Amino acid sequence: MSASLAEWLARIETLHPKTIDLGLERVREVAQRMQLALPATIFTVGGTNGKGSSCAMLEAILLAAGYRVGLYTSPHLVRFNERIRVGGRPASDETIVEQFEAVQAARGYTPLTYFEFSTLAALRLFARGPLDAVILEVGLGGRLDAVNIVDAHCAIVTSIDVDHAEYLGADRERIGWEKAHIFRSGRPAICSDPIPPASLVQYAESIGADLWLCGRDFHYVGDRQQWSYRGRAQRRSSIAYPALRGANQLLNASGVLAALEALRERLPVNQQAVRQGFAEVELPGRFQVLPGVPTVVLDVAHNPHAVAHLANNLDSMGRGGRNYAVFGVMRDKDVDGIIAAVKDRFDAWFVTDLPGTRAASAGSWVTSTSVMPRS
Numbered sequence: 001m002s003a004s005l006a007e008w009l010a011r012i013e014t015l016h017p018k019t020i021d022l023g024l025e026r027v028r029e030v031a032q033r034m035q036l037a038l039p040a041t042i043f044t045v046g047g048t049n050g051k052g053s054s055c056a057m058l059e060a061i062l063l064a065a066g067y068r069v070g071l072y073t074s075p076h077l078v079r080f081n082e083r084i085r086v087g088g089r090p091a092s093d094e095t096i097v098e099q100f101e102a103v104q105a106a107r108g109y110t111p112l113t114y115f116e117f118s119t120l121a122a123l124r125l126f127a128r129g130p131l132d133a134v135i136l137e138v139g140l141g142g143r144l145d146a147v148n149i150v151d152a153h154c155a156i157v158t159s160i161d162v163d164h165a166e167y168l169g170a171d172r173e174r175i176g177w178e179k180a181h182i183f184r185s186g187r188p189a190i191c192s193d194p195i196p197p198a199s200l201v202q203y204a205e206s207i208g209a210d211l212w213l214c215g216r217d218f219h220y221v222g223d224r225q226q227w228s229y230r231g232r233a234q235r236r237s238s239i240a241y242p243a244l245r246g247a248n249q250l251l252n253a254s255g256v257l258a259a260l261e262a263l264r265e266r267l268p269v270n271q272q273a274v275r276q277g278f279a280e281v282e283l284p285g286r287f288q289v290l291p292g293v294p295t296v297v298l299d300v301a302h303n304p305h306a307v308a309h310l311a312n313n314l315d316s317m318g319r320g321g322r323n324y325a326v327f328g329v330m331r332d333k334d335v336d337g338i339i340a341a342v343k344d345r346f347d348a349w350f351v352t353d354l355p356g357t358r359a360a361s362a363g364s365w366v367t368s369t370s371v372m373p374r375s
Contacts, residue, residue, distance in 0.1 A: 005093040008100045009080055012118070016111040019357060022144035027116040031149055033106045036123050040070070040131040041266050042150060043259060046138035046179045047158030049306045050192070053244050053286055054158055054252045055137050061260065061277030063088050065269045067132040072122040072147075074115065074139050077285055077300075084122045091125060099124045115139050119146040133267060143181035153266065154188040154259050155209075158252060160197055161305035176200035183209040188262035192255025212258050220254040229254055231261040236271060242278040246287045247316065248309045253278065287313050302329070304337035311342045322347045328354040328362065 003011070043058060045051050055073055062069045068087060076082040081090035099121035103112075112120070119139075126134045136147045142157075160176050176197030183189035189209035191200060196213060204211040212218060218231040222241070227250055229236040236257060242249050260269050285300040287310065297314070301307045325346040329335055351362040 002097060002101070005080065005097055005100075008097055012100070012112070012114050015117065016113045018113065020115075020140065021113050022141065024144060024146070024149055026110050026112060027120065027146045028149045030103065030107045030110055030112065030116075030120060031123065033108075034102065034120065034124060036120075036127050038123065038127050038131075038134055038150065039129065040126065040134045041263060042152040042154075043133065043135045044138065044147060044150065044152035044155045044182045045135065045158070046142045046145075046155070046182045047193070048161045048175070048179075048303065049301075049309070050158030050248065050252045050255075051137050053249060053283055054156055054192070054256055055135050056244070056283040057242060057253055057256045057277065057281050058135055058259065059085070059088065060281035061256065061269060061274055062133050062135075062267065064276040064280065065267070065273035067267060068130060070122075070126040070129075070131045070134040071137075072119070072126070072135070073137040074118070080118075083118060084125060086125065086131070095125065096121060113146075116146045123150070138179075138182060141175075142179040144178075145182075148182055151184055152182065152187070154190065154263050155182040155184065156190040156192065156255050156259050157182065157196075157200065158255060159193045159248075159305065160200070161303060172197045173199045177203055180204055183207060183211075185209060188212060188259065190255050190258045190262065192251050192258070194251065210262070212262060214251065214254060214258075218254055218258040218261070220250050222250060227253075229257045231258055234261045234264070236274060239275060240279060243281050244283055244286055245289065246309060246313045248313075302333055302338070304334055304341045307338050307341040311345055314342075314345050319345070324348050324350060326350045326352065328352045328359070330354070330356075330359055 045055050052073055055071060059069050059071045071085040072083060074083050081093065081096065084091040084096060102124055103117055103120045136150060136152070138145045138147050142148060157179050160172055160179060177199035180200040180203040183204050185208045187210060189204050190212045192214050194214050201211065218229065220227055220229050226238050226240055228239065242253050257274070260267065285298050288298040290296040290298065299310050301310045323346050327349060328351065329338065353359065353362050
């Protein structure tokens, strides 16, 4: 009898002694044994913040244009199935288990992390197609991330800031260099960060990537009702704001349109598909406002840069009465920086533990942080 998805997920957590072990040798070796080949047009999306939103918008537009799309993202919020989508729907337990069984058979004694195992499972499903486009979200960094075994037709790097410093470096230049390694020679390389690190630009130029920079190769302007995009050759006007809320989403949206412009000969997309995609895109946990009273906002911001955007978005809503924060965090995060970016917006904090080996206990970081408001 085949193991259930829950049993498989518990099993693959034990296959490698480390939760994160960056490097391409092991995952590439197993991929070669599996003879994975993706005939579809491939987008790889990296960056510190905005990866998930960019992937969701790109998927929504391509689906609206009538294309068959595979999407791989991480992490999930509720169910693992959220990570692997085909045709806009999460893969079923049975489908994922089938891919896990194939990865297990191919890996032999090669240790794989949870993310590496999952990535290979997604790639196998997408390879079995038929798909027109595949969107792959980088898990951590870029250079040594498992997704980087795939040579994408177009790579997008969203905003860049400090996160996962123990793996990627403690400044934007080092982190930008790591993330730039998803770019490929002669292929479109989109950066939607308006102030890209020099290291990213230099790396892209050194390998001969076709670098598209926000503010140089593509631009956006907006008013209260709508916005417009201008690229190297395309203009898209009178676009409604994306259904994903937040002022920062126009940066992500313009990067997505730049990627579609760069690959317009492979995947033509008309204006109606763009409008429909932006109108219909959904992504839980990105400044998600729940219906009803009182107002409840869910946001997965987990570094100071993202939390600063959250604070600005909260300010734009207008707030009356008392405001409360419910907060949990991983132990490898900049807790002081996160709290400092938003502490003045709340009257009281409720702190909680999170599940998982990387999670910090609320008691440990509340007593150690220097910026948590005391009452």
